[in-house]
Amino acid sequence: MEMKRPARVLVLNVSPSVDCGRFPIKRIVHDTVTVSADLVADGHDVVRGRLAYRVRPDGLWQFVPLAHQGNDRYQGTFKTTTVGVYEYRVEGYIDAYATWRERFEKKRAINQDLPRELAQLAQIIAQHLAMASSLPEDVRIQLAQVQQQLESLDVEAAADLATSKVLQDLMLKAQDDQDVGRSEIFLVRVDRPRALFGAWYEFFPRSCAREGSRHGTFAESEPFLEYVAGLGFDVVYLPPIHPIGTIHRKGVNNHTTAKASDPGSPWAIGSAQGGHLAIEPSLGTLADFDHFHQSVQQLGMELAMDITFQCAPDHPWVQEHPEWFSHFPDGSIQYAENPPKKYEDVYPLNFDTPAWQALWEALKDVVKFWADRGVRIFRVDNPHTKPLAFWEWLIGQIQAQYPDAIFLSEAFTRPKLMYALSKAGFSQSYTYFAWRNTPADLRQYLMELTRTEVKEFFRPNFWPNTPDILPEFLQTPNVTAFAIRLILAATLAASYGIYGPAYELLESRPVRPGSEEYDHSEKYEIRHWDLSQTPNLQHLIRQVNAIRHQEAALHNNHSLEFHGCDNPMLLVYSKQSQVDGRVLLMVVNTDPVYTQSGWTALNMQILGMADDAVYIVHDLLTDARYEWRGPYNYVELRPDSYNAHIFRIEAKEGI
């Protein structure tokens, strides 16, 4: 038999946890972690629970008492104050003093056995003094004093002292570690706020040349950064900036043959000019990149770098490390294919190669190289075609050195694989948002993201478009369609992004009917955008991003609540800030063509108001104010005006 007596309290069913603790939950700094668990012990003694937590690897354990929620379920909360990894576990123990006190109070009421019970308390205190190994000196002294007093006082006075708040507090501090039941240890990955909240803007620097169809440079792109900052974006994301392969380079509209002047796809990485650590010479030098990066930061934004782990046929690694690739039986290196299609411009890396350790280290060194230059946000291309274990390792390694590093997963694949990537470490993820258009679909998807265990590890980043995705909804130059999708993305998810200027300039033509590829996609050619073109979405984007900055309610996903409406084309939802308590209420007409009206059915309890409350809804887009009463209020939204309300709920003056 083992030498240590097993603890009396069994700790079970700890929540939150992801896959029984196999993966961390995610939080940002200055966030809360509310933990629940079943504490089950035999008999009727008083059970106490505490939540233990610390910063990894060697922070001091801190303790939070748990409150009993009923049915042997306990709960407590701690706050995250540091970026990094926290550990937490739930502990439960029998509180001998509280058990004694419960019995004593009953006996005192009937004046039964009081001297004997007080003598027993003296024993309990003596045991605590003797056993509590980590007893603080002041607690020890005070407890010894109480012990002496109990002996000298008469029964009535001793009974008062024995049940006093003073002794209760002392005994709580004197709890010994000896007989504590413990759960497994669970992890929290704590990120900086940008991992949760941010507006992203993707653009191609090569399209920023001052004139004609010339290839733009980093230097020429710097004025464009002011435009992006002026629209209110937080993160600038650039497609790959590395030398683009020349062998089997793709031409305009993804043609398999390229003209000499075609710039190629930035995702076909590597040429004689270098690979993942080099800069495409047409964009400039590493120094130009650093200067560009500094300008991004000076404008109050952050740079997100693309990580695409694949190689063009002329990537230096193909010659230097043929063992990092798969090979055809004739010894040639295997390109990607999906019969009948062949992607001869791209060689996938073979993550299963016998030389996997060297390959994985080299890929880590790529990320580290850019992190060492100050990049802290990485948008990872197609992570779902590389092993989950690789990402878990790589992100762990990078965040160990750079705890503020953020990774966005660009995966559009099977739901469980997308979620597994987030579990493995991605800070946030692209989503199916681009294909969720109706209020019913949006509601269902958002419920999955914010109401199931998914919310513990998956942070959505909503993109209405990307260079790869021009959804059918946007295949019309109707400015209202673009406005609807922007407002939905920016108010449903704490993180959202657009690929511009295609988005704000209403670029809407697919390469062919039924395709989601842009015609004359910027992936394969240089585009020149006329930012003064009208109609455009610039004013609305500025407004929406300003509202996002001003209203903390939009900085989280968890507070999202849907409300009822008798018109199924209208989506009604609210968000609330735990910081300032403010509530925003959004009403969006998802019909880009027709005016829609209806009556809301608001959940007043969620809005924090009485069912008959009179209140002001203040439209932050138009600055209009309406007096509303209770849950049922008339709304009408017209595609030829703002097709949405972003209301701030305000008290009616004078109430």
Add this chain to the structure above:
Amino acid sequence: MEMKRPARVLVLNVSPSVDCGRFPIKRIVHDTVTVSADLVADGHDVVRGRLAYRVRPDGLWQFVPLAHQGNDRYQGTFKTTTVGVYEYRVEGYIDAYATWRERFEKKRAINQDLPRELAQLAQIIAQHLAMASSLPEDVRIQLAQVQQQLESLDVEAAADLATSKVLQDLMLKAQDDQDVGRSEIFLVRVDRPRALFGAWYEFFPRSCAREGSRHGTFAESEPFLEYVAGLGFDVVYLPPIHPIGTIHRKGVNNHTTAKASDPGSPWAIGSAQGGHLAIEPSLGTLADFDHFHQSVQQLGMELAMDITFQCAPDHPWVQEHPEWFSHFPDGSIQYAENPPKKYEDVYPLNFDTPAWQALWEALKDVVKFWADRGVRIFRVDNPHTKPLAFWEWLIGQIQAQYPDAIFLSEAFTRPKLMYALSKAGFSQSYTYFAWRNTPADLRQYLMELTRTEVKEFFRPNFWPNTPDILPEFLQTPNVTAFAIRLILAATLAASYGIYGPAYELLESRPVRPGSEEYDHSEKYEIRHWDLSQTPNLQHLIRQVNAIRHQEAALHNNHSLEFHGCDNPMLLVYSKQSQVDGRVLLMVVNTDPVYTQSGWTALNMQILGMADDAVYIVHDLLTDARYEWRGPYNYVELRPDSYNAHIFRIEAKEGI
């Protein structure tokens, strides 16, 4: 970095599992274990899953292929053939050959790259031959033959062979263990069928004297066993048979003072005559017990022994091992109390004593002593007042030596504690059934027991009464009330029991109004029962137990399904046997006073019939047969006759 490349397939969310695998699931022999898991891998390669299982500790691992259920979820089933503990885990791997084959079939359709693809297959086969460490010799030889044939055949014939069923089967057998993702190991406790199914009868042998108020003996109880066997019971459970304490012995109706002639409560164990290893002399000797035990077995029944781990003040352990008890400050041994009540006839054992190891071993030796004498069923009194870790250890120790040992938990306490006892190892448990009377309450409770994760570890044993519990519903001599509760218990749960002859003789008077204690409880005095007294329930019990033996549908809990009825006083439910496929349909009038009638709304799909099926319901109580059609059929049940139907569903002759 670790030396072994992590597996490509992540195995998550394995079901069934209890508390992330902390506790075993439960099955009986010749039962099935159906396991599901998410298998998540990057990319689009073909993922295969298998369920690995073996008998602990050193059985050979066996493998069952998993079927893909959609959405990356996989499922497989194995059968339990041995009493003991099984291990299982889910494994997933990339099937290189199947991945190749998928691509090849597409290419073959467009006649693209076929020679190259066949060369690649040759490489895959070569790798399997080289790496599959545990490749059976015949598989190796056949695979090598295919390899040679592929070289010599023309492309068309090679393509046929490459995609043939022969090669598919060979490659399945040749899967290597190198790159397999594995879940944790989960456990199954496999019991013999009696752990799940059985009708129990509890009685006091001391009430079986041939004449007067004399104390009955084991020898005198043997004829009574024939009566119990005649009623069709499977298990005979005796209250404790050990010497009863004399100090503070309880008198009639639990009075704190006993007359010299009062026999005392059997649960106050131990006197100068001995403790937990001794027999109360008034009952006879150890040899008498053994003879009685043999008679139980000869009648086709099994004996359940009581395990009550507490001591009367004159139990030998009190003198021999005062360190196994708690002490008052004056050094005297602490009795149980619940202010203002004091239970001075019972000393609880102190499981937390510094001498806990010796105490726990001694308690294990008690169980082992009776197990060594052939007892295999133990009904444990108040296990919820002893540490969960103690039971987990004790039951594990006993079942390691006696895998067929069965433990019934007599806990009526908080739900999570009752469930935790089952998780810790109890084979079955008393329940809240005694206090669930209405169809709505019964339905809700049974759904919890049979539809939630509870079903994986908790086996209910339904008792309408016990010596401690005379529920309000039975505090009337109305034979129908007793009949209703018996039929519910015997058909809702695979295990049920009654405390007799109090039950079948309709003993219904509480010690005082509002109490659930029997008046003149047999716990404190010798009773003499007139088995010929009428009315009684003997005929119904014989019928019900006979039906239980005949109908395998009643041998499980998992198949329970509730059906609709427009009269809320009628409870309609079915059970089905996986063995013979038969379906029983019960209709119970829960009103013991008034006739109730109504229309059923049967779930025909669950009954395995078309919505417009015409079928016979054959009442096994009355032998009446009715022709029913579809879901809606009229039922009327009268308290002055059978107040329930136990229908067997039969095909209409001639269809």
